[in-house]
Amino acid sequence: MDVLRCKSQPMIDKDIPVYFLAYNLVRWAMAKAALLADVLPQVLSFTKAKRLLSAFADQLRRTSGDEVRTLVATVAACIATLRLPHRPDRVEPREKKRRQKDLPLLIVPRQVART
Secondary structure, eight states: OOSOOOOSHHHHHHHHHHHHHHHHHHHHHHHHHHHHHTSOGGGBOHHHHHHHHHHHHHHHHHOOTHHHHHHHHHHHHHHHTOBOOOOTTOOSSOOOSSOOOSSOOOOSOHHHHHO
8 A cells, every 4th residue: 555556636535445444354354263263363464364365255256155154264264374474583663665766756747858
């Protein structure tokens, strides 16, 4: 979410709440999986959980009835196995990975800049 791809204000107003909704849904799934596996949610990998949910999304949409409960339980059990490695000497915060580019901003129309 560090880079917004939309340009207009109405789309930005839609994009940010959807981002928070998706983030909270992944965290909710992680918390539910951690509760079932009797572990802390902080020991589970957010990125791996997000990828797992994305991989199962189509199958979850196509499944109905009792199969949904079985599939959700399977996904929760899989999320519970996505534990982070033990990193005792890790120091937060880490440095930013995305670096600023050394190019000037385009503040005039592109046609004017070309000439």
